[in-house]
Each structure stands twice: as C-alpha cells, then as structure tokens.
Amino acid sequence: MPSAGDAVTIHTLRGFRDLLPPESSLFTRIEAAARDVFSLYGYQELRIPTIELKELFVKSTGDTTDIVEKEMYAFTDGGGREVAVRPEGTPGVVRAYIENNLGQTGRNGKYFYIGNMFRAERPQAGRYREFTQIGAEHIGNASPFADAETITMLVRLLEKAGVGGCSVVLNSLGCAECRKTYREILLEYLRLNIAGLCEPCKGRIERNPLRALDCKTDGPALAEKAPKLFLCPACAEHFARTQELLKISKVEHQVNTSLVRGLDYYTSTVFEVRSSALGSQDAVCGGGRYDDLVKSMGGPASPAIGWAVGVDRLAMLLKDKARMESPSAFVIAASDGARTAAFGLLGELRAAGISADFSNFELSLKSQMRSADRSGAAVALILGEDEIKNATCAVKTLKEKADQRTVPMTELLTEVKRIIS
Numbered sequence: 405m406p407s408a409g410d411a412v413t414i415h416t417l418r419g420f421r422d423l424l425p426p427e428s429s430l431f432t433r434i435e436a437a438a439r440d441v442f443s444l445y446g447y448q449e450l451r452i453p454t455i456e457l458k459e460l461f462v463k464s465t466g467d468t469t470d471i472v473e474k475e476m477y478a479f480t481d482g483g484g485r486e487v488a489v490r491p492e493g494t495p496g497v498v499r500a501y502i503e504n505n506l507g508q509t510g511r512n513g514k515y516f517y518i519g520n521m522f523r524a525e526r527p528q529a530g531r532y533r534e535f536t537q538i539g540a541e542h543i544g545n546a547s548p549f550a551d552a553e554t555i556t557m558l559v560r561l562l563e564k565a566g567v568g569g570c571s572v573v574l575n576s577l578g579c580a581e582c583r584k585t586y587r588e589i590l591l592e593y594l595r596l597n598i599a600g601l602c603e604p605c606k607g608r609i610e611r612n613p614l615r616a617l618d619c620k621t622d623g624p625a626l627a628e629k630a631p632k633l634f635l636c637p638a639c640a641e642h643f644a645r646t647q648e649l650l651k652i653s654k655v656e657h658q659v660n661t662s663l664v665r666g667l668d669y670y671t672s673t674v675f676e677v678r679s680s681a682l683g684s685q686d687a688v689c690g691g692g693r694y695d696d697l698v699k700s701m702g703g704p705a706s707p708a709i710g711w712a713v714g715v716d717r718l719a720m721l722l723k724d725k726a727r728m729e730s731p732s733a734f735v736i737a738a739s740d741g742a743r744t745a746a747f748g749l750l751g752e753l754r755a756a757g758i759s760a761d762f763s764n765f766e767l768s769l770k771s772q773m774r775s776a777d778r779s780g781a782a783v784a785l786i787l788g789e790d791e792i793k794n795a796t797c798a799v800k801t802l803k804e805k806a807d808q809r810t811v812p813m814t815e816l817l818t819e820v821k822r823i824i825s
C-alpha cells in the first residue's frame with residue numbers, strides 16, 4: 405500500500421480515454437457541422453441530465469436489452485435511490501418532453517442533444533465505455549415525411565462533417581398489431597428451435613422473441629431461416645412512401661429485412677448507417693420510430709422518430725483530417741521593457757478576431773522564436789526597445805521564412821490580416 409505522500413500514477417479506467425488534440429478537434433468539427441445542419445432543419449438543443457432514475461431506462465430502453473441488462477452503470481445513490489448513468493439519450497429526451505409538457509409549450513417537437521453516454525461493454529476498437537452521441541428526436545409527427553426528413557438530415561450531417569462511404573440500411577418493424585401476429589409466429593418457431601439458441605436468448609424469448617433476431621450470436625442464422633414479418637397495409641404504405649421520399653431527397657438506401665435494432669421501443673421504420681471502413685464495429689448511426697414510447701412513459705400519445713450517431717466512430721473515419729489548431733499570430737517580447745506592450749498587442753489582435761498566442765515573454769528571444777515556429781503560426785510579431793520607441797512592430801512571416809520587416813503600429817492589424825488571408 406502506498407503511504408500518503410507517495411507519488412502514485414493514476415490511469416484512466418478500462419474503456420475510458422482522454423481525447424487529445426488533434427483528435428479532439430475532430431469532435432469539435434463534427435459537433436459544429438451537426439449544429440449547422442440541425443439549425444437548417446429547425447431542431448433545437450435539449451440538454452438532459454447524465455444521471456437519471458434507473459427505472460427510466462428499464463422502462464424505455466427495455467429490461468431485456470443488453471444495454472440495460474448487462475451494460476448500465478447503475479448504483480444506489482446517497483439518498484437510497486436506484487440511479488443510472490445514461491446509456492443513451494432518447495429516454496431522457498422523452499422524460500423531459502413529458503415532464504416539461506413540451507407537446508403543449510414546445511415549438512415543433514424537434515430536439516437534438518450532444519453528450520457522453522456510458523455502457524460497460526467489452527472495450528475494443530471503436531467501442532468504448534464512455535462515448536459521445538449526437539442525437540435527434542422528432543416527437544409528434546406520424547407521417548412518412550418526418551421519417552424521410554430525419555434520415556435525409558442525418559445523411560446531410562455526415563456529408564457536412566466530411567464523412568463519406570456510408571450506407572443507409574432500412575427496415576420496418578410495423579405497428580403493434582403487425583408485431584403481435586408476428587411475435588406469436590416467431591415465438592412458435594423459436595420454441596421449436598430452442599436447442600440451437602444461445603443461453604441468454606433461451607432465457608428471454610418468451611419475454612421478447614424479437615431480441616433473438618438482433619442477438620450477435622443467433623441473429624445471423626435466424627435472419628436467414630426464421631419467418632419474416634409481414635406488414636399490415638397501413639405500415640406497408642408508410643414504409644413505401646418513406647422510401648419514395650428518400651429517393652426524392654436523393655438519399656441512397658437499401659432495405660434489409662433482418663435489421664431489428666436492439667432496443668425495445670422501436671416501431672415501424674428503423675435504420676442504421678454503416679461504414680465498411682470501420683471493421684467489426686461498423687455502425688455509425690442507429691435510429692427509428694418509437695410511436696408508442698411517449699404514451700407508455702406516461703405522456704400524451706405522440707408518435708416519434710429519432711436517431712443517434714456515434715461521434716467517436718465518425719472521428720475514426722476522419723482521423724486523417726485531424727489537425728493541430730495553430731494561432732494566426734505569435735507575439736514575442738524581445739526586451740524587458742517590451743513585455744507589457746506585447747501583452748497589450750495580444751489583446752488587440754484577439755479583439756480584431758485574429759487568433760494570437762505567445763510562450764513566455766520572460767524567456768530569451770531565441771526560445772520565443774522556437775516556440776513561434778513550433779506553434780504553426782503564420783506570422784511572428786516581435787516587439788523590442790526600438791519598436792517601442794518608434795511605435796512600430798517587427799513582422800516575420802514564418803512559413804515563407806521571409807526576412808523581418810518593420811511595420812508602423814497603426815498599420816499592423818491591416819498588415820497581419822493581409823498576411824493571413
């Protein structure tokens with residue numbers, strides 16, 4: 405046991421990580437692209453708590469799902485409440501929608517969130533225990549226009565973030581009526597073939613037979629052999645119309661009847677976006693309709709559709725584009741008497757919208773110049789005794805390794821803007 409005062413190196417927990425520059429800049433870029441696209445489509449931000457009552461996720465995500473059954477960080481808090489760190493965003497959004505009466509007071513039922521989610525999954529490339537999701541929820545619109553709009557928005561977001569090579573896969577799980585009939589047919593099939601199922605599926609088919617289709621072990625074989633879901637005329641019409649509208653939006657997609665999605669609340673249209681560049685964890689985004697969830701959570705009957713995209717996986721796809729942020733200008737004090745003026749100059753540059761940095765005015769000129777070169781700045785601005793006396797600044801364009809020039813202080817901002825433009 406180390407005694408108090410011993411230095412102990414503490415590491416991150418397994419499956420958790422530090423996001424360092426330049427990779428962290430990809431997250432910023434992706435999130436900025438998402439905000440731009442959300443604003444084009446009339447979505448407003450909802451910030452929901454990281455910790456909620458455990459019951460929220462058990463009731464909405466579903467107690468037979470892997471997320472809730474095996475992966476949730478749940479604990480009893482100091483007040484004896486059973487709470488959980490959110491594994492996904494939709495339950496919190498639905499709770500907030502009901503609790504704040506947003507169906508009455510909200511503008512259009514369109515919300516987005518950006519936040520960290522937590523699942524105690526087995527970590528591997530592209531799978532972490534803490535990861536960031538950007539999610540969109542459109543509550544209160546049952547029409548296929550909402551389905552087509554939200555999927556189109558998702559594709560536009562990926563384009564705007566610079567992510568290419570993704571494919572949209574689509575299916576329909578039908579309404580409660582379609583699934584009631586199908587549930588019986590599927591359950592019958594699974595009972596007859598129970599010997600071939602994995603242990604967890606054997607234990608849950610009676611409660612949730614559809615989960616077997618989504619099971620990582622049993623799913624692939626069942627997708628080929630198990631009976632298929634038949635949609636009622638209204639659901640078939642909704643699904644066909646959604647696809648037609650996606651064509652009008654020029655969103656390429658494929659229908660895959662074995663796409664089920666692992667959460668309990670999905671109904672009707674479900675979809676995923678995948679990228680073959682990602683290896684085994686190839687899902688970039690998952691989503692679908694959850695027409696019955698708001699009502700089942702105690703709210704007004706409100707059909708809804710949403711999705712969540714994994715920012716960590718988008719960042720993996722964009723990793724070649726990660727760039728260290730560089731300031732435009734780097735300010736150097738070449739003498740003791742110039743330090744205060746150099747500090748003032750930093751403020752003037754930033755006030756003019758020019759990003760500016762410095763190292764340590766108390767170090768030698770040579771050391772400050774080295775930092776300027778390392779910073780990637782376009783221009784170094786050097787203030788010494790002569791410059792202060794003459795109200796000038798020495799300007800050195802770093803990338804071109806050009807000679808230093810002397811510029812009057814009154815013209816400096818214009819000159820810097822010219823160089824960096």
Ligand code: AMP
Pocket residue numbers: 492523525530531532533534535536537687688689690691712713714715716717
């Ligand atoms: P889901 O909420 O499971 O539908 O996931 C939506 C998206 O979040 C997925 O397509 C992934 O991009 C991302 N995602 C889910 N789980 C993880 C994880 N453990 N690590 C990183 N990204 C994840």
